[in-house]
Amino acid sequence: MSQKPIITLESVEKYYGDYHALRGITADIGQGEFFSLLGPSGCGKTTLLRAIAGFEDISSGRIMLSGQDMEGVPPNNRPTNMVFQSYAIFPHLSVSENVGFGLRKSGMSRDEKRRAVGEALDMVGLGEFGGRAAHALSGGQRQRVALARALILKPKVLLLDEPLSALDKKMREVMQVELIKLQREVGITFILVTHDQEEALVMSDRIAVMFEGGIAQLDDPETLYRRPKSRRVAEFIGMMNFLPAQATEGPDGGASVEVAGLGRMDLLAVQCPSGVPIGKAEVGVRPESLTLLYEGQGAEAGRAATGSVTEVVYYGDMTYYDILLDGAPRPVRVSMRNMPGRRVLDIGEAVNLAWDPQAMVLFP
Amino acid sequence: MNGLRAYAVVYLVFLYAPIVLLPLFAFNDGTIIAFPLQGFTTRWFVDLFNTPALHEATLNSLIIAVSVAILSTILGLFAARAASRYSFPGKGGIIGFIMLPLVLPEVIVAISLLLVLMQLGLDTGTWSIIAGHTLICTPFAIAILQGSFANMDRSLEEASVDLGETPWSTFRLITLPLVMPGIVASLLICFTISLDEFIIAFFLSGNEPTLPVYLWGQLRFPARLPVVMALGTILVVLSVLLLVTAEMFRRRGLRRTGQKDTGGFL
Numbered sequence: 330m331s332q333k334p335i336i337t338l339e340s341v342e343k344y345y346g347d348y349h350a351l352r353g354i355t356a357d358i359g360q361g362e363f364f365s366l367l368g369p370s371g372c373g374k375t376t377l378l379r380a381i382a383g384f385e386d387i388s389s390g391r392i393m394l395s396g397q398d399m400e401g402v403p404p405n406n407r408p409t410n411m412v413f414q415s416y417a418i419f420p421h422l423s424v425s426e427n428v429g430f431g432l433r434k435s436g437m438s439r440d441e442k443r444r445a446v447g448e449a450l451d452m453v454g455l456g457e458f459g460g461r462a463a464h465a466l467s468g469g470q471r472q473r474v475a476l477a478r479a480l481i482l483k484p485k486v487l488l489l490d491e492p493l494s495a496l497d498k499k500m501r502e503v504m505q506v507e508l509i510k511l512q513r514e515v516g517i518t519f520i521l522v523t524h525d526q527e528e529a530l531v532m533s534d535r536i537a538v539m540f541e542g543g544i545a546q547l548d549d550p551e552t553l554y555r556r557p558k559s560r561r562v563a564e565f566i567g568m569m570n571f572l573p574a575q576a577t578e579g580p581d582g583g584a585s586v587e588v589a590g591l592g593r594m595d596l597l598a599v600q601c602p603s604g605v606p607i608g609k610a611e612v613g614v615r616p617e618s619l620t621l622l623y624e625g626q627g628a629e630a631g632r633a634a635t636g637s638v639t640e641v642v643y644y645g646d647m648t649y650y651d652i653l654l655d656g657a658p659r660p661v662r663v664s665m666r667n668m669p670g671r672r673v674l675d676i677g678e679a680v681n682l683a684w685d686p687q688a689m690v691l692f693p
Numbered sequence: 694m695n696g697l698r699a700y701a702v703v704y705l706v707f708l709y710a711p712i713v714l715l716p717l718f719a720f721n722d723g724t725i726i727a728f729p730l731q732g733f734t735t736r737w738f739v740d741l742f743n744t745p746a747l748h749e750a751t752l753n754s755l756i757i758a759v760s761v762a763i764l765s766t767i768l769g770l771f772a773a774r775a776a777s778r779y780s781f782p783g784k785g786g787i788i789g790f791i792m793l794p795l796v797l798p799e800v801i802v803a804i805s806l807l808l809v810l811m812q813l814g815l816d817t818g819t820w821s822i823i824a825g826h827t828l829i830c831t832p833f834a835i836a837i838l839q840g841s842f843a844n845m846d847r848s849l850e851e852a853s854v855d856l857g858e859t860p861w862s863t864f865r866l867i868t869l870p871l872v873m874p875g876i877v878a879s880l881l882i883c884f885t886i887s888l889d890e891f892i893i894a895f896f897l898s899g900n901e902p903t904l905p906v907y908l909w910g911q912l913r914f915p916a917r918l919p920v921v922m923a924l925g926t927i928l929v930v931l932s933v934l935l936l937v938t939a940e941m942f943r944r945r946g947l948r949r950t951g952q953k954d955t956g957g958f959l
Binding site: 404414415417420421430431433434478479482 | 846848849851852853854855856857858859867870871
């Protein structure tokens with residue numbers, strides 16, 4: 330985050346009776362940033378979003394919006410607007426009336442309002458739809474109306490509560506790209522709540538992964554994926570294999586580990602996010618960071634292993650293999666791109682596998 | 694298959710034949726309610742207009758029905774909103790108790806109300822009928838309005854506040870228009886129920902009879918029977934009209950909000 334923060338969260342806590350919904354949330358969200366709150370259901374991500382919008386009071390801590398403490402400021406007086414999970418399109422109003430709803434108290438003349446509504450609808454590609462009844466729209470169109478309605482007020486921050494979860498897979502992918510484009514165009518800070526890790530990785534500048542009301546890790550998508558700080562984050566974002574290992578201290582704060590089925594390797598300090606556990610540890614590696622060797626291919630000395638195929642899952646562009654490495658207690662998953670002339674292996678085949686120590690992460 | 698069809702026909706005849714007889718004899722030129730018919734006349738309807746006691750009873754019934762419709766709908770509005778928006782301890786039990794008069798025999802409600810009034814030394818009259826009818830109509834109002842609130846997405850109100858409206862203007866611009874069809878339907882149904890309710894009105898009317906009570910009184914005079922038939926005809930037409938109007942409002946509400954029809958009265 331290079332820009333100055335538009336939202337500052339300082340030790341935000343929220344209790345529902347005995348239930349601790351938000352635990353010490355501290356974060357800065359930058360001007361113009363696409364920020365995601367990612368986590369399983371019940372992790373507090375929606376509560377945090379609603380607290381920023383003003384729909385939930387917080388028990389302690391502070392929420393600052395462009396330098397102003399938001400304590401006691403009701404939602405209608407906050408410079409935020411929200412796109413609801415259900416879109417909350419007013420069913421008794423037309424598309425234009427929905428989009429122009431927030432302008433009622435703007436003091437604009439009727440012509441100015443009409444122009445603003447037209448511009449907002451054009452922005453989301455619904456220029457022709459102004460006169461339609463709101464309930465005659467498809468899911469994707471409702472989503473766009475909700476966006477136009479929220480953006481017409483030019484909020485400092487746009488809050489999106491699982492906005493794509495009601496759409497089918499194709500439409501979701503289209504809207505992901507459109508949202509990114511739209512956000513670049515308007516330059517408004519977007520905060521997205523999602524439980525879909527892929528969606529978060531695709532769209533965000535930074536992602537806060539939340540578990541049980543607290544932020545487990547806050548990083549850009551690549552760091553989050555390549556260098557997860559805990560096993561839990563690693564398991565939540567994408568797929569990761571965990572292999573038992575014996576660790577000792579290595580050079581420059583790194584570690585020297587003996588990994589079951591792979592062999593000995595040296596890891597850098599950045600690959601040990603929770604320090605170097607001496608003795609029993611686990612090494613995490615992503616399926617695409619392991620490579621099956623086909624005939625005629627070789628690996629660098631000391632970076633190869635042998636095993637056999639126990640499971641094959643064919644995905645079209647990719648094939649996932651479960652490989653039981655010699656000397657390992659359980660199979661590891663390996664993903665291979667399907668290329669012309671590359672045969673899909675069978676269960677029971679013996680294979681050679683190459684690995685790269687840079688792709689490993691050490692967990693206690 | 695044929696047996697079932699015959700059953701359905703018999704059932705419908707049983708259900709509607711008496712109602713068809715009503716207008717038949719209302720326009721029949723004879724004081725004896727029997728076939729063959731004597732010829733067409735409208736004098737029973739003219740008679741209706743020349744009976745002051747009947748006018749009083751009608752006025753009485755209208756005052757009661759309108760008051761009951763408004764009272765029950767307002768009470769129902771509060772209860773339905775609370776039941777569908779908030780959770781509070783004992784909610785199920787409280788709502789159950791409010792809905793109880795729906796299944797309680799009316800004669801029991803009527804007798805217990807009469808007993809209470811007598812114990813308190815209060816006179817019966819129009820106001821006590823209004824109270825009794827409100828008691829039995831409120832559950833209907835709640836049932837109808839609960840549907841309206843349950844169909845309404847909560848985030849609609851939040852979206853309105855988020856877009857700069859106050860809670861009050863949100864109620865006016867969003868909530869009220871969306872539950873309005875339910876309110877109208879509730880008003881009409883409570884009005885209809887109160888208008889032709891007999892037992893409670895009979896027990897509590899004192900010397901100000903409502904229309905059904907007055908009608909019952911007239912049955913003692915065979916000569917007045919055709920007049921009663923004429924009045925009955927008017928009441929049937931009126932009731933059906935009201936029910937149809939209520940249902941139209943309910944359906945229009947559903948259409949306007951693009952929801953699926955999940956039942957109703959007609």
